[in-house]
Amino acid sequence: MQQWKKKQPFKFTRIRVLDGPKPVLSSTRSHFR
Numbered sequence: 001m002q003q004w005k006k007k008q009p010f011k012f013t014r015i016r017v018l019d020g021p022k023p024v025l026s027s028t029r030s031h032f033r
Helices: 002-019 022-032
Strands: none
Touching: none
């Protein structure tokens, strides 16, 4: 389950970045930290 959760955010970040330009990138970066 941990591997799936770790792989999910990675894919979600790519999709979210495409959906949002700068605001999302800042949000994903903060979440990753």
